[in-house]
Amino acid sequence: MKIKNNIAVSDSGFVFNPATGESFSANPIGMEIMELLKKGTPTQEISNTILEKYETDAPTIDKDLHDFIQILKQYTLIEEHGKA
Amino acid sequence: MEKPEYTIGVTALNAIDNPGPGIPVIRALREAKSFNVRIIGLSYESLEPGIYMHELVDKTYQIPYPSAGTDLLLERLEYIQDQEKMDVIIPNFDAELFSFIKLQPKLKAMGIHVFLPTPEQFEERLKVNLTEFGEKYDIPVPESEAIFSMDKIADIANDYDWPVLVKGKYYDASVVYNIEQARIAFNKISSKWGLPIIIQKFVHGTEYNITGLGDGKGNTIAAVPMRKQYITDIGKAWGGIAVSDDHLLELTRDFIAKTKWQGGFELELMKNKKGEFILLEINPRIPAWIYLAVGVGQNIPEALVNLALGKRVEPFKKYSVGKMFIRYSWDMMVELSEFEKISTTGEL
Amino acid sequence: MEKQRYERPMIKKLESNMPNKFGMRTEYRPMTHIDNVAVKDLIDEYGSPLFVISEKTIRNNIRSARKAFETRYPKVQFAWSYKTNYLDAVCRTFHQEGSWAEVVSGFEYDKALHNGVDGSKIIFNGPDKTEEDLNKAIKNNSLIHIDHLDELYAISEIAPGLNKKAQVAIRVNMDTGIYPMWDRFGFNYENGQAWDALNKIMRTDAMELVGLHTHIGTFMLSPNAYAVAAGKLADLAIGIKDKYGHEIKYIDMGGGFASKNKLKGTYLPGTDINPSVNDFAEAITGALINSNFKPDNLPLLILETGRALIDDAANLLGTVISNKRLSDGRRSTILDVGVNILFTSFWYDHKITPAQPFTQYAEDTVLYGPLCMNIDVIRENISLPLLNKGDHVVIQHVGAYNMTQWMQFITLRPRIVMIDPENNVHVIRERETLDRLLEFEKVPDHLKTFDL
Numbered sequence: 065m066k067i068k069n070n071i072a073v074s075d076s077g078f079v080f081n082p083a084t085g086e087s088f089s090a091n092p093i094g095m096e097i098m099e100l101l102k103k104g105t106p107t108q109e110i111s112n113t114i115l116e117k118y119e120t121d122a123p124t125i126d127k128d129l130h131d132f133i134q135i136l137k138q139y140t141l142i143e144e145h146g147k148a
Numbered sequence: 149m150e151k152p153e154y155t156i157g158v159t160a161l162n163a164i165d166n167p168g169p170g171i172p173v174i175r176a177l178r179e180a181k182s183f184n185v186r187i188i189g190l191s192y193e194s195l196e197p198g199i200y201m202h203e204l205v206d207k208t209y210q211i212p213y214p215s216a217g218t219d220l221l222l223e224r225l226e227y228i229q230d231q232e233k234m235d236v237i238i239p240n241f242d243a244e245l246f247s248f249i250k251l252q253p254k255l256k257a258m259g260i261h262v263f264l265p266t267p268e269q270f271e272e273r274l275k276v277n278l279t280e281f282g283e284k285y286d287i288p289v290p291e292s293e294a295i296f297s298m299d300k301i302a303d304i305a306n307d308y309d310w311p312v313l314v315k316g317k318y319y320d321a322s323v324v325y326n327i328e329q330a331r332i333a334f335n336k337i338s339s340k341w342g343l344p345i346i347i348q349k350f351v352h353g354t355e356y357n358i359t360g361l362g363d364g365k366g367n368t369i370a371a372v373p374m375r376k377q378y379i380t381d382i383g384k385a386w387g388g389i390a391v392s393d394d395h396l397l398e399l400t401r402d403f404i405a406k407t408k409w410q411g412g413f414e415l416e417l418m419k420n421k422k423g424e425f426i427l428l429e430i431n432p433r434i435p436a437w438i439y440l441a442v443g444v445g446q447n448i449p450e451a452l453v454n455l456a457l458g459k460r461v462e463p464f465k466k467y468s469v470g471k472m473f474i475r476y477s478w479d480m481m482v483e484l485s486e487f488e489k490i491s492t493t494g495e496l
Numbered sequence: 497m498e499k500q501r502y503e504r505p506m507i508k509k510l511e512s513n514m515p516n517k518f519g520m521r522t523e524y525r526p527m528t529h530i531d532n533v534a535v536k537d538l539i540d541e542y543g544s545p546l547f548v549i550s551e552k553t554i555r556n557n558i559r560s561a562r563k564a565f566e567t568r569y570p571k572v573q574f575a576w577s578y579k580t581n582y583l584d585a586v587c588r589t590f591h592q593e594g595s596w597a598e599v600v601s602g603f604e605y606d607k608a609l610h611n612g613v614d615g616s617k618i619i620f621n622g623p624d625k626t627e628e629d630l631n632k633a634i635k636n637n638s639l640i641h642i643d644h645l646d647e648l649y650a651i652s653e654i655a656p657g658l659n660k661k662a663q664v665a666i667r668v669n670m671d672t673g674i675y676p677m678w679d680r681f682g683f684n685y686e687n688g689q690a691w692d693a694l695n696k697i698m699r700t701d702a703m704e705l706v707g708l709h710t711h712i713g714t715f716m717l718s719p720n721a722y723a724v725a726a727g728k729l730a731d732l733a734i735g736i737k738d739k740y741g742h743e744i745k746y747i748d749m750g751g752g753f754a755s756k757n758k759l760k761g762t763y764l765p766g767t768d769i770n771p772s773v774n775d776f777a778e779a780i781t782g783a784l785i786n787s788n789f790k791p792d793n794l795p796l797l798i799l800e801t802g803r804a805l806i807d808d809a810a811n812l813l814g815t816v817i818s819n820k821r822l823s824d825g826r827r828s829t830i831l832d833v834g835v836n837i838l839f840t841s842f843w844y845d846h847k848i849t850p851a852q853p854f855t856q857y858a859e860d861t862v863l864y865g866p867l868c869m870n871i872d873v874i875r876e877n878i879s880l881p882l883l884n885k886g887d888h889v890v891i892q893h894v895g896a897y898n899m900t901q902w903m904q905f906i907t908l909r910p911r912i913v914m915i916d917p918e919n920n921v922h923v924i925r926e927r928e929t930l931d932r933l934l935e936f937e938k939v940p941d942h943l944k945t946f947d948l
């Protein structure tokens with residue numbers, strides 16, 4: 065699972081999908097997660113990174129991360145590899 | 149003598165198929181003889197074309213919707229004022245006028261002048277109060293009533309001939325031809341603008357519009373009547389022509405004298421088969437076709453700015469007839485980075 | 497390294513008509529304190545949800561309302577409308593500020609007596625006054641505002657037996673140009689019912705006509721409607737004077753002034769457009785002064801203002817139970833505040849503010865209460881910052897009607913605290929407990945036991 069290559073995420077949180085012409089706005093944690101996804105970081109590792117950096121707990125971040133990825137999928141910003 | 153330079157905030161930069169008056173107002177200000185301008189655009193949405201028209205608008209800031217309340221608007225304007233030192237703001241949307249009128253003293257304390265109707269004038273000319281307005285100032289208006297409940301829709305069939313106009317408190321109007329359409333319009337409009345809904349007799353005839361400027365003391369500073377040449381599907385002027393009709397001008401001067409109107413306005417009138425003018429609506433602001441008035445010799449936005457700043461302004465005495473305006477649209481090229489900037493920072 | 501505050505990740509599509517965060521930014525400044533007491537401390541100590549009433553705000557409200565009327569009219573008396581909020585601590589704050597009591601049932605009447613209000617300073621309104629209620633009210637010289645003819649006849653039967661003249665007024669309903677017209681209470685002006693009732697009163701020895709009353713509606717946005725109403729009551733009073741030479745002592749204009757809340761379906765916020773108490777005062781006193789009353793003989797003006805004096809004096813604190821994504825992709829947030837304790841969410845868009853810092857990112861959210869009931873919706877759509885589970889919110893302007901119309905349903909009703917002018921916190925109503933509720937119940941012997 066990876067953010068599509070051509071998706072541009074700028075420092076301001078502005079996300080542009082050139083394939084569809086849609087633009088989005090993400091908050092800083094959202095941007096951080098997208099950057100990690102872009103590098104192909106596994107979700108478990110993303111959870112750990114966020115957990116180390118922010119005041120929260122594992123169930124919360126797992127739930128929110130899952131939801132966030134669902135939304136990225138819904139917005140077709142993610143491509144899925146090796147899907148059975 | 150060197151011309152002064154004023155910084156002027158202008159709203160309604162939505163120069164689209166249902167255009168706001170902002171862009172024509174800015175054109176007029178840029179052509180002013182008595183001053184130079186720096187224009188601060190005040191926008192609500194990031195696709196308002198004016199935001200990207202850098203030859204007309206020097207800098208744009210997003211401001212909160214009126215529904216967020218005057219406290220927030222004031223706070224945002226304070227921030228903008230810190231950067232820009234505006235001398236005047238010309239608000240051009242109906243829905244925001246209430247807030248700017250209410251904030252007038254506070255804006256003044258910040259050094260920002262406006263030239264708007266008084267709260268009483270603003271209230272009196274509301275669509276809901278049109279009947280009383282007509283009675284008070286002896287101006288013919290169409291039969292109308294404000295209704296608060298769907299039940300009353302059923303009475304329309306008895307009280308009026310079809311079609312009937314169903315209007316919102318601030319915005320929106322539909323012409324309806326039967327009860328079913330009236331119900332739909334009632335729901336649609338009330339869900340957006342609240343109650344009451346105004347039911348108005350449909351007046352057949354030719355529509356005339358007048359834009360003008362009152363100095364708040366009863367004097368007519370400017371008045372230009374126009375007849376729409378062609379109307380788009382959504383009822384907006386496609387083209388219009390300046391007309392010379394003493395009756396219309398007389399009626400306008402009478403309106404200003406009686407109400408002591410302060411600020412710009414637009415009167416919408418219908419000339420019925422008997423040749424009488426019926427007042428349909430009073431818009432307490434400059435209309436989107438204002439550039440026609442400038443084109444025929446009455447720069448209303450310039451005069452308004454001077455009045456706002458407390459300057460003496462000589463009334464315009466004449467205008468040239470035989471000029472018309474035709475609206476056209478234009479596809480502007482915009483860098484995505486500009487859209488990004490206004491969307492993420494609220495400034496451009 | 498200290499950890500940063502967590503905010504859930506968010507991404508949303510940019511749409512042209514979306515008010516972006518710059519337009520809206522400041523709407524979401526956190527409300528961390530109420531009268532200098534931290535919201536977090538309040539919840540830690542007294543639980544969530546929690547109603548918090550500001551004594552200072554109540555006193556400011558009633559003082560400025562009195563000032564609005566007293567600077568315009570010589571004789572003014574406020575009477576606290578018990579049903580709006582009849583917590584003893586609230587009522588007594590108003591009584592300390594000089595307000596009489598306005599009640600609409602035997603229960604409220606007894607509560608006013610219990611609070612120490614002298615019977616002659618209790619106004620008794622409403623369609624349901626039992627014989628026992630009337631007995632008490634007549635004995636105590638209370639001001640009985642007659643709602644219908646059956647009540648009028650009941651009083652004329654009871655009073656002689658008590659060797660007392662009942663002190664009465666009638667409630668008048670009328671067309672003041674507003675919709676809907678409240679014509680179910682009292683006697684109609686236009687069709688002559690009111691005049692007829694007044695004549696009946698004047699012709700019996702059982703009663704003394706001391707005043708005229710109206711209450712034209714609630715959450716009124718038109719000061720002018722009050723001017724019309726005051727004018728009509730003045731006409732009735734002058735009519736009685738001309739016919740019988742009898743002067744009434746007071747005109748009671750009821751309550752109904754809009755508070756600063758935002759009604760559902762209105763576009764601009766209530767803080768901007770709703771008329772102020774000054775506007776209403778101007779309309780009412782202007783109409784009375786311009787009526788045919790002699791300038792040196794104006795009647796006492798009574799006001800039964802409820803919501804406009806108490807709405808903004810109370811906040812309801814709540815806590816986020818969970819965030820959830822609905823099937824259509826919308827966000828929803830579940831709070832521990834349900835419609836059973838926030839009745840007014842059916843007609844107001846209450847301002848809801850987080851109680852802790854947050855960023856400018858916001859999402860459209862449906863706000864649900866905790867009840868396992870589909871109707872438990874606090875707000876169909878609100879743009880809120882990204883709240884975490886356990887975060888607190890402050891629901892504003894909840895002082896009127898919620899703490900009387902609330903119901904014990906599914907959950908137990910929470911505590912109510914009052915912050916005094918020195919910022920000390922007092923519990924003024926305890927949270928309900930199972931034991932307390934069970935005290936009302938009785939189980940027949942044969943149902944006491946069972947085997948499962």
Ligand SMILES: Cc1ncc(COP(=O)(O)O)c(C=O)c1O
Nearest residue numbers: 577711714751752800801802803
């Ligand atoms: C008789 C009477 N007086 C006063 C009030 C208080 O009204 P409000 O809270 O709208 O001011 C009410 C409430 O409906 C009432 O019925």
